Amino acid sequence: MIRALSLGLALLPALALAHAGHDHATPMESAFVQETLLLPDIPVTDTQGRSAGFVSRYGDAGPVLISFIYTECEDNCSMVKAVMKLVDDDLQAAGAPPLRLIALSVDPWRDTPQSLAAAAAEIEASDNWDWLVASRADTPVLLSAFGLKPGPVEAHEAVYLLGDFRTGRFWRIPGVPEPQALIDHARQIAP
Template identity: 35%
Template sequence: MKTRLKTTGRSWAVDSLRPAGSLVGLTLAAGLAVTATLAMAVPALGHDGKDHSKSLPEATAESVDTAVDVEVLDLVLVDKDGKEMRFGSEAVDDRIVVIDFIYTTCTTVCPILSAVMARVQHHLGERLGEDAWLISISIDPTRDTPERLNAYARKFGAGPGWIWMTGEKSAVDRVLKGLD
């Protein structure tokens, strides 16, 4: 399933490249929306307090309206409960999703990304799992077994509508490559 990710200003949206009539909403967080959210959610640590906005480039139509092609592959991964799940047709499907990539032994950005996802979960409330879904994919499938992902997910209060996935390294690598 080929998908086109578009950005206008600070919000991300997707136009499906499938035939008209398909309802697809996809927000890819890896380095995109979650990074933007993270930048807004965590005040600038060590910021000198000066206004640096004047040094930013002027926003133009070219800098604001961009598109990125991504490929949502329908590969078999495994959720935190050990159940096989197809990434494209079951996890993403025609849903609005926020995706991040983590590994449970990470001590730098991964816990921050997961905390941001937990905040998104909190703000979505009952809409999570209905209007939008969160997907966290381990990039260390060798260590991140379903049991380990389950424990990590519990640390962040993950509820229904927040899917945690791992799988064969080759499948995880292909998912990453498709979304790159």
């Protein structure tokens, strides 16, 4: 997994160089698709084994950035984790917006709080980055509420949701966004 994350981190500078000399705001802004989500308060369990309703847990959190992963993924999850790690690192700086990071497992059959904790520790995720899993029965319902197909875990898309549970407004960001663009947009929606 370290090798896959290293590859993901190594590809990010190449992605940035590919856009050198271009207006970064234009492609990123067009990738943001705003929508209103009505999410069920399905129980999710964190790496400490604490369970709480997803909406209840983050209702007062302010801006959140949600990604979808599974611990045995070696394909697009590596890039998703790399983007989230860069955002996580940037949020440690003074003046960073109050953005909460969430990694939600799409594989409740194999992911446990312990395996999520190990994955978070492996990439040195900060305490501001929650790793969560819902039950096997609830995961498809939760993914559907996010507008994701609950099909085979190997077929899940690289997508991020940036928004606020208080308003229900979220921006869907597919693919590989620039971490700084995510932080800049979070700054715009922070209270």
